[in-house]
Amino acid sequence: MGWFDGFPFVSKKERERRTRDFQKRVTPFGVEEQREKLRGTLGELFPGLDQTDVMFTYYNAKDAYTYEETKDESEVAARRKLRRARWMDGQKETIMMRLLEMELEITSLDDYPTAKDVLKGLYDED
Numbered sequence: 001m002g003w004f005d006g007f008p009f010v011s012k013k014e015r016e017r018r019t020r021d022f023q024k025r026v027t028p029f030g031v032e033e034q035r036e037k038l039r040g041t042l043g044e045l046f047p048g049l050d051q052t053d054v055m056f057t058y059y060n061a062k063d064a065y066t067y068e069e070t071k072d073e074s075e076v077a078a079r080r081k082l083r084r085a086r087w088m089d090g091q092k093e094t095i096m097m098r099l100l101e102m103e104l105e106i107t108s109l110d111d112y113p114t115a116k117d118v119l120k121g122l123y124d125e126d
Contacts, residue, residue, distance in 0.1 A: 025066040026059055029109045037112040038103075044115035045095055049087055057085040062100055098122060 010018075027034040035055075042054050064077035078100060082093050095118060102113040 022063060026062050033109055034112075037109055041099065041113060041115050041118065045099070045118060046092065053085070053087070057082060057088070058096060058100070060084075061096060062103075065100055066104075094122065095119070 023031055038058065039051065039055065042058060043051055046054050061078040061081040064081045065074045068074040068077050075097070078097065079093065082088055082096055088096075099113060099118045102118060106112060
């Protein structure tokens with residue numbers, strides 16, 4: 001990365017590489033396919049909130065979580081990103097982190113967690 005008139009300059013090739021790395025970390029099962037599953041689950045978990053904002057917040061947190069080396073660093077980085085959202089509170093943060101951790105454990109989109117899966121055990125919901 002170079003500097004041009006005080007602004008960072010990244011080549012097209014480097015931008016494309018970074019985009020591929022991001023997509024591989026954040027949506028390993030396919031961008032569109034995984035986005036639809038995520039949109040459905042987040043829509044059920046956070047009705048009434050702007051879903052674009054909710055998804056953007058989630059992707060920022062997941063990017064931070066998957067970028068760090070250790071689990072502790074990952075969790076701290078993700079929570080830091082979540083707390084930046086103006087609508088975030090402790091309960092929503094807990095739900096988002098639970099979804100993030102559950103999503104990282106799945107092996108296919110068929111196993112994608114539903115809102116009910118995420119809430120199960122958190123608030124004694126069946």
